[in-house]
Amino acid sequence: MGRxxxxxxxxxxxxxxHSWQLRTTGVPAWxxxxxxxxxxxxxxxxxxxxxxxxxxxAHFTRLSHRQFSVDLGAYPLGSCTMKYNPKVCDTVAxxxxxxxxxxxxxxRMSQGWLSLLVELEEALCxxxxxxxxTFQPAAGAAGELTGLLLMRAYHDARDDRRRRVIIPDSAxxxxxxxVRIAGYEVTTVPSDGRGCVDMAALRSVLDxxxxxxxxxxxxxxxxxxxxxxxxxxxxxxxxxLLYYDGANLNAILGVVRPGDMGFDIVHLNLHKxxxxxxxxxxxxxxxxxxxxxxxxxxxxxRPVRLVHGAQERAASNGTGATxxxxxxxxxxxxxxxxxHGNALVLARALAYIRVHGGDGLRRVSERAVLNxxxxxxxxxxxxxxxxxxxxxxxVVLAAFTLRRRYxxxxxxxxxxxxxxxxxxxxxxxxxxxxxxxxxxPTETESLQTLEALADAFERIAAEASEPAxxxxxxxxxxxxxxxxxxxxxxxxxxxxTFDARAHVGMQGDREQ
Ligand SMILES: Cc1ncc(COP(=O)(O)O)c(C=O)c1O
Numbered sequence: 001m002g003r004x005x006x007x008x009x010x011x012x013x014x015x016x017x018h019s020w021q022l023r024t025t026g027v028p029a030w031x032x033x034x035x036x037x038x039x040x041x042x043x044x045x046x047x048x049x050x051x052x053x054x055x056x057x058a059h060f061t062r063l064s065h066r067q068f069s070v071d072l073g074a075y076p077l078g079s080c081t082m083k084y085n086p087k088v089c090d091t092v093a094x095x096x097x098x099x100x101x102x103x104x105x106x107x108r109m110s111q112g113w114l115s116l117l118v119e120l121e122e123a124l125c126x127x128x129x130x131x132x133x134t135f136q137p138a139a140g141a142a143g144e145l146t147g148l149l150l151m152r153a154y155h156d157a158r159d160d161r162r163r164r165v166i167i168p169d170s171a172x173x174x175x176x177x178x179v180r181i182a183g184y185e186v187t188t189v190p191s192d193g194r195g196c197v198d199m200a201a202l203r204s205v206l207d208x209x210x211x212x213x214x215x216x217x218x219x220x221x222x223x224x225x226x227x228x229x230x231x232x233x234x235x236x237x238x239x240x241l242l243y244y245d246g247a248n249l250n251a252i253l254g255v256v257r258p259g260d261m262g263f264d265i266v267h268l269n270l271h272k273x274x275x276x277x278x279x280x281x282x283x284x285x286x287x288x289x290x291x292x293x294x295x296x297x298x299x300x301x302r303p304v305r306l307v308h309g310a311q312e313r314a315a316s317n318g319t320g321a322t323x324x325x326x327x328x329x330x331x332x333x334x335x336x337x338x339x340h341g342n343a344l345v346l347a348r349a350l351a352y353i354r355v356h357g358g359d360g361l362r363r364v365s366e367r368a369v370l371n372x373x374x375x376x377x378x379x380x381x382x383x384x385x386x387x388x389x390x391x392x393x394x395v396v397l398a399a400f401t402l403r404r405r406y407x408x409x410x411x412x413x414x415x416x417x418x419x420x421x422x423x424x425x426x427x428x429x430x431x432x433x434x435x436x437x438x439x440x441p442t443e444t445e446s447l448q449t450l451e452a453l454a455d456a457f458e459r460i461a462a463e464a465s466e467p468a469x470x471x472x473x474x475x476x477x478x479x480x481x482x483x484x485x486x487x488x489x490x491x492x493x494x495x496x497t498f499d500a501r502a503h504v505g506m507q508g509d510r511e512q
Contacts, residue, residue: 006062009049010503019053047504066481068423070277074449078394078426078438079172079220081250081272084445085352089275092351093344103339107325114324117303117340120350121287127361128246128266129259130289134299135346136337140247141174143267143286144214146299148182149333150265150290151212151241153297157331160239162211168197170220170430175245184211191432195221195387197231206234212241217261218251218392220430222372222438232262241265249273250443251369251393254362264291275352276345283342285349299336301326367443368393371450375441378454382461386433394440396433397425403435408464408473410435413457415476415484420456 051059068075075082092098101110121133137143148165155162165184167175169191176186187205192198196219213235217225225231232242244263250273258266270276271284278284290298304327356364369392376385376395384398399410414424414437426438441450463469477483 006059006066008498008500008503009051009056009059010498010500012051012055012059013049013504015050017050017052017055019051019056047500049500049504068418073421073423074441074445074453075423076425076439076441076453077423078222078396078440079247079429080278080426081247081269081393081440081442082278082423083250083272083442085275085277085348086355088355089348089351093347095347098344098347103343108322111322111324113343114303114326116347116350117343118305118324120346120353121303123350123353124268124287125289127249127253127257128244128268128289129257130266131292132295132298132302133287133289134302134336135285135287135341135343136299136335137267137286137288138337138342139271139284140245140267140269140286141178142336143269143288144174144178144243144245145181146286146288146333146336147243147265147267148178148184148212149336150288150294150297151243152182152184153331153333154241154294155211157297162209162240164205164210165243166202166205166210166213166235166240168215168219170195170432171214171216172220172245172247175214175216179214191219191221194389195219195223196225196227199227199230199234202231203234206238206240208238210235210238210240212243212264214243214245215263216245216248217258218248218394220248221387221396221433222248222391222394222440223387223389224251224392228261236262243267247272248393251365253365254359255365259291264294266290270345270349274349276348283345285342285345287341287346296329296331297333298329299334300328300332302329303340364443365393368441371441371443371445372439374447374450375439375454378450379457382458383437384435386436393442394438396430397437397439398433399435399437402461402464406464406470408460408470410437412473412476413437413460416460416473417456418477419479420459422453422456 070082070084097112098116101113107114117135121135124133125131134146137146151165163185164187165179166187166189167179169188179186187210189201189205190198197215213231215225215228215231217228219225235242241264242262244258244261244266246258246266246268249268253273266289267286268274268289269278269284269286271278276284288298304325305323306325307323353361372391372393372395376391379385379397380388384401386396386398399408399413402408402413410427414427417424425440426436428436429438430436441453460473464473472478475484
């Protein structure tokens, strides 16, 4: 791959170099001078890197070659759902009719966007079995916090002060963090021998101090909580609410709905299930859908359909009335995001739903589950499978036998997979599994890709029985631009800033 370091654009900067671009803003050149008061105008040009177009393109192309991406190959990062997403969704999200509308535009000028949002809300409510949704939360964790604030608002409105939220020990780390931020205490319940919520343990912590339970179903072990109806009855029995962490919704689309399982609040990671790649720091969306008794508390303003049927349409004819508008729920918890959330992710999601049409979403989930189970069965003779029964969209393997016999750990297997041309699976999560390797092939990978991935897993395990194989596993990855890093040091000594001043003559700028 050549050099280990790629210089920053500031290091490549040479005075006077530039590239060309057509003016695209449509804002006349004179307006900045006219509109921005003198006191607020910059005196000096912005000190940016100066590079030629040729150097700029080469820089970003070199950077892109140093990455592993979903577009390059299988990315079986369990729990994160890094699936390939159809490009048509990007095309839709790039349409000028969507990108050129300012979020502050009045409703009468954003009827297209509003109709998109209303249609998406109806589609997500149909998938989840819920009554209404908000699109404001920007990610799954933001959805969790919003859901917990809704839970609190619901109990407060009944003058019912509760302090605890129950979470299974297999839950994603954001669940307890969100509970704490929402001002509740966490009560953890253990998993039973089958990897599901231990019912006896759950019953022992249930009382009228419990505001609710947060559950992921299928859970983070990739297993369906088959006692869900019993759990729902028990939690509702003490007046608590059920929160569904919908990060794994891609396993059950069109098959079973959280609303039918008894959940009151659901968050969805649109950036996992509905066509936006998850991760990389890009914008996501974590809509929260709720049952009827929580609709009044939703964040607002919400997009709403103003004209419902032919009769209403006839009544509004000629009055200039619009078909869609914004409405504030009467007991809203307020805003949880500026404007209306990460809108273009929402457009991608609706495109994905429309592209699949009919029972297409159900096929997405069936394929995701089939792929995970194919890998489980194929790899169960080589890797440990702590819960060896049919899984949902992801399978948790483990490397405790490899570690005991040869000193090769889950981390080593993951790093070796990078050399084999695959992204590493999630390792050491869920925390309840020793040496966990959590593999989520997703529905988008073909049988040939699954076979190649399984071959690579098997090769790594077979090599581990030889000293050279153990050495290779410990040294991996040897073929990537960055080799094995000291993970503790990388996490503790982050240097997320770069001082550009020396490179573009910015010294002293700060004093001006
Ligand atoms: C089960 C589960 N819950 C919640 C989250 C948090 O979602 P986000 O990363 O969008 O905040 C994730 C993320 O991977 C998850 O897997």
